[in-house]
Amino acid sequence: MTTTMRAVTQDILGGPEVLHLIEADRPTPTTNGILVEVRAAGVNAIDWKIRQHGLWLTPPFTLGWDVSGVVVAAAPGENRFAVGDEVYGLPGFPALAGGYAEYVAGPARHFASKPKTLDHVSAAALPMATLLAWQALVETAKVRPGQRVLIHASAGGVGHLAVQIAKAHGAYVIGTASAAKHETLRGLGADELIDYRVQDFADVAHDVDVVLDLVGGDYEDRSLSTLRPGGLLIGVTNPLDVERIAAKAAAVGARGVTVDVAPDHAVLEHVAALVDGGRLRPLIAETFPLAKAAKAHELAEGNHTTGKIVLTM
Numbered sequence: 001m002t003t004t005m006r007a008v009t010q011d012i013l014g015g016p017e018v019l020h021l022i023e024a025d026r027p028t029p030t031t032n033g034i035l036v037e038v039r040a041a042g043v044n045a046i047d048w049k050i051r052q053h054g055l056w057l058t059p060p061f062t063l064g065w066d067v068s069g070v071v072v073a074a075a076p077g078e079n080r081f082a083v084g085d086e087v088y089g090l091p092g093f094p095a096l097a098g099g100y101a102e103y104v105a106g107p108a109r110h111f112a113s114k115p116k117t118l119d120h121v122s123a124a125a126l127p128m129a130t131l132l133a134w135q136a137l138v139e140t141a142k143v144r145p146g147q148r149v150l151i152h153a154s155a156g157g158v159g160h161l162a163v164q165i166a167k168a169h170g171a172y173v174i175g176t177a178s179a180a181k182h183e184t185l186r187g188l189g190a191d192e193l194i195d196y197r198v199q200d201f202a203d204v205a206h207d208v209d210v211v212l213d214l215v216g217g218d219y220e221d222r223s224l225s226t227l228r229p230g231g232l233l234i235g236v237t238n239p240l241d242v243e244r245i246a247a248k249a250a251a252v253g254a255r256g257v258t259v260d261v262a263p264d265h266a267v268l269e270h271v272a273a274l275v276d277g278g279r280l281r282p283l284i285a286e287t288f289p290l291a292k293a294a295k296a297h298e299l300a301e302g303n304h305t306t307g308k309i310v311l312t313m
């Protein structure tokens, strides 16, 4: 049996052109780990930000965290999954997982059984986006039926899934998105949509209980004016900014927090149940073969996709 695999790597930080295909050694699962033959890998905004700026990582490295595939080996004693099981997950984040590759090894507890009603491409679109949306809206905000939730960039990779997770918890969902995307978002359950290009959302949205700010920058201050007293602003674009956001929110009688996504198989099991129950579906903006990862990054960086970009093996 061959012990190598195709992977996309980069040796330096830079534009999409630094991504290139190599023949690499297959990883081996360590304690409590599994080896997954990757069928599809999701592309996230953090991928192109790290490709460009490194952030907490130094090249050479293989990007990618969202994966869906088939278990091909398990570490001795690991018994959550058996060879042949179909799984999806966000292994290792924020440590490197090497998802842009034909094989990935990671802790078994960072994976869950793939939703039965989805193929691997759609399943690979889910982990990071649904984990973030769930950890923000369900675990942090504890969204309750009838609460008004404002989701910025509601058509994006995280946003369109956050809309559905908020709806599944009974919220009244207001989204910001350009007009061409409103019909799609209504189909996913959004109650009210604001075309941020022609209207200032801060003039329209009011008495909001929770803002999920997927845009950042001046959206932070403007979002605070939409909150009811005691409402909650959740920032995710710079999780280290928590003290600043908390102080700004407190100054106007609101609350401010940040959320940084973390692997959690229990959340992925809830997500799979929503998907298989017909209450959550990912939209796929475009798929690219692994070798075209640079093209996928160009599209992602454009910042105007609807749904998720996915690499296929």
Ligand SMILES: NC(=O)c1ccc[n+]([C@@H]2O[C@H](COP(=O)([O-])OP(=O)(O)OC[C@H]3O[C@@H](n4cnc5c(N)ncnc54)[C@H](OP(=O)(O)O)[C@@H]3O)[C@@H](O)[C@H]2O)c1
Residues within 6 Å of the ligand: 044, 045, 046, 128, 129, 132, 152, 153, 154, 155, 156, 157, 158, 159, 176, 177, 178, 179, 181, 196, 214, 215, 236, 237, 238, 239, 259, 260, 261, 262, 300, 303, 304, 305, 306, 307
């Ligand atoms: N903290 C964490 O753990 C964590 C985890 C995952 C993601 N994130 C962050 O969350 C953010 C969103 O990620 P994503 O994957 O959803 O990004 P994405 O898919 O690239 O977002 C694209 C969407 O953004 C919309 N958009 C762009 N500018 C907008 C604006 N000014 N107002 C409203 N919508 C706007 C676009 O809609 P239009 O075409 O209509 O403009 C498009 O649908 C990123 O900053 C990412 O780094 C954080």
